[in-house]
Every structure is written in C-alpha cells, then in structure tokens.
Amino acid sequence: MSRRIGLVRHGAHDELGRVLSGRATDVALNAAGRDEAAVLGRALSKGCGQDAGAIGAIHASPQRRTRETAGILGETLGVVPQVDPALDEVDFGRWAGQGFAALDSDPDWQEWNRRRASAPSPGGETMQAATLRAARRLDTLAAEAGGGAALLCVSHCDIIRGVIAHYLRLSLDHILRFSIDPGRVSWLDVDGQGGAQVLSVNARN
Secondary structure, eight states: OEEEEEEEEEEOOOTTTOOOOOTTTTOOOOOHHHHHHHHHHHHTTTGGGGGOEEEEEEEEEEEEHHHHHHHHHOOOOOOOEEGGGGOOOOOOOOGGTOOOHTTTHHHHHHHHHHOOOTTOOSSSSHHHHHHHHHHHHHHHHHHTTTTTTTEEEEOOOOHHHHHHHHHHTOOGGGGGSSOTEEEEEEEEEOOOOSSSEEEEEEEEE
C-alpha cells in the first residue's frame, strides 16, 4: 500500500528572495512565515489534501526555518515533529549565504541553473544527489508505514522540486518550470518501492 506524504516548504523569512540561505545561516521565520505555517496548519486540521485523513507524523529538515514551520504545524495538528537530516537543504558549498545579486554574475551559478541535472555546486552536492537522498527517505518512510496515516515532510524549495521531478521522471534541468511557494504543500502517494503518484503541487491544504 502507498502512503500519503505532504511535502511542505517552510514559511517565509527575511532572507527569502535575497540570499541563498542554504545551510549557512540559522535564519528564523519572520511574522509572515509564522502566519503562513499557522494558516496551513489550520487548513490541514480540517483534513489534508485529497481526503487523506489525519496527519500521523511530521518530519523536518534540521534547518531552523523548517523546524519552526514544523513546530507550528505540530501544535495545531497535535503531532510532535522529528528532525530528519535526509530532508535537509541542498548543500550549495561556497554559494551558501551569498546574495542572489552577486550570484547572478557568477558563470558557475548560471550554469547550475541551466543544467541542474549535471552541473556541480562548488564544494557542495549535486542536485541529483540531494534529490536522491530525499526521495530514498520518502520511499523508506512509506515502506515502513505500510500505508499508515499521512505524513508531512517539511523541507526546502529545491528539495521539493527535485523530489516531484524524480517521481514524475522529469529531468532536473526543468525543475524551475513549476513553483513551490513558502507555506504550501504538495501531495504524493508514495509506494515505498521507488514510485509515487503526484496528486497536487503547491497547494494550500
């Protein structure tokens, strides 16, 4: 049996859109981000997407912004979140913590965004490696549960994009073709054997 898994992007923070936070900055949610998480939590408390029923567990990336988002969701849903390193942000190497204005003039950064499937990051991990570690974790969580209660995984924009592309068999070169916004959830039915059905992307509940 498959397990319903919701991929949640953390709420907004003050570096959003300005800095490639990555793993370099311990940035917290701002007021807007806390509100986004609270709104999503209230929506999920009334039933998660595609009539999946109650949320049985919440896993979160180790980053402060994801842990805070998971905490707000957990308070509303009556679930204690657990930290899951496999859901961590892409390791961007020396790019992490840099402003996008500076990165936009970096030829290597431009190449990364043209060829996500193969271009390396400087001293970090490839997009493929980051995607596979997260997708393999979802496969494991689905297999262990054997079709149990729905699960939320609070992670990061590129990780969520990569996982969705992975299950759709879409080249990672094309992950910028769809949006993953702060405080939104994307629902999958993961079969625990390397496959999944993508039910919704970037939804409000």
